[in-house]
Amino acid sequence: MKTTSIMQRNNVNVLGSGDRTIVFAHGFGSDQTAWRQQVETFAPNFRIVLFDHVGAGKSDFSAYSPRRYSSLYSYAEDLLDLCAELKLTKSILVGHSVSGMVSLLAALVEPDCFSDLIFLDASPRYLNDVGYYGGFEQDELDAFYEAMSANYYAWASGFAPIAMATEDKPELAAEFARTLAATRPDIAQAVAKVIYQSDHRADLSRLKVPTVILQASDDIAVPPQVGEYMADKIPQSKLVRIDARGHLPHISAPEIVTSAIAQCLAA
């Protein structure tokens, strides 16, 4: 028994209607509202499940602790709690960024919860390694953590436009900067470190659920090689490059992401 229910803890919202269920899982510095444009399209024909990871959005912040969330496994456990609570089987999971690996870890434990995984700009490892290009060297990540810790709000306003990569629509970067700034700095810093230091490469080959890897270009967090790497390692996977830029294409190029998801679902 938990003092707050899973529904409250993760601010779970269920809407739409249809025989099939799509669970949308948000990424770092964001929350369930990031999916609003996809929700609008799919709600008439699908049951939609939205939630905020603990520490994000309107989740129960008292459930957060750096000890509990020191790895992605706890987020995966939360996701499986949610699936159990809603009795979800064979649901479609769309996971942005860190939620790609979170859904993978969940699917390794209880594959029957999911019929399909759709990763959007996900990565199993951000750090370069021998024979692996993740996009970052440790000293770059250390400088990144240092900047976050020195002045979180300054860091957020600098990071948002780079992540969004939409110079022509500065209002989108401003929106992401606001979401980031709304995150508790101590949580944002701890979570960023957990994500950027994670390494789930060895887990990819164990995934039994069919997976589509959607990848945008000019993504500060995920270089194109990472999508190719995952497609190579995940047994039933397909890499789809989408005509969108930046790390948050579901916000910056919503119709392209929506259409890519629709194609996955129709296939």
Place this chain on the structure above:
Amino acid sequence: MKTTSIMQRNNVNVLGSGDRTIVFAHGFGSDQTAWRQQVETFAPNFRIVLFDHVGAGKSDFSAYSPRRYSSLYSYAEDLLDLCAELKLTKSILVGHSVSGMVSLLAALVEPDCFSDLIFLDASPRYLNDVGYYGGFEQDELDAFYEAMSANYYAWASGFAPIAMATEDKPELAAEFARTLAATRPDIAQAVAKVIYQSDHRADLSRLKVPTVILQASDDIAVPPQVGEYMADKIPQSKLVRIDARGHLPHISAPEIVTSAIAQCLAA
């Protein structure tokens, strides 16, 4: 708030007296009673903390679920809960087998809990990999899981003497076979898989706590190369080969393990 306290959940026992605290953490198929001979030696001069991992010994079995314990991070979280409950700082952690990596993961999150880690027959990865000898191929592990699942009790009585490696003292193998047989088969099978498929090699270099790696010979689970690998990767570490055989030297050669621990503490 949890329905059972941490003290009950992990069947925590505190005994002995002294300025310094030693936490003894048991391995797979075993429980806190495995440390009885070390406890006898150290209790007069140290405060001793004993516990059973969830799913083992007299822990609260209702706290176990394969979802919650799908990785070693949850065991590490439990260990940190215990340290917080007992307000342990700078304690000495002696971890057998899987508890080596469990204590490492805990020490990465809250290094101040520990002054020293002492691993006894621990391994960061059991599977061989390119450039790494862990001792097992995947098909060997699959056969191992298959045997556990086909007839757990037959498996336990076959595995115990191999793990104990004390042909001259069959009563020790019989004792370990009884502890294994007392474990719920579904839990033993799930936990064995979580352990044997784990890979924490990348975490070794991040450990900031001084670590002594005690390694016996003829250990079915941990070949000598693994101790050397850990000593090479963990920054402040020392490999100590002990004159004992098998995977449970704290039971089969208690005075040798006790004396090795005493030397670590005196250093």
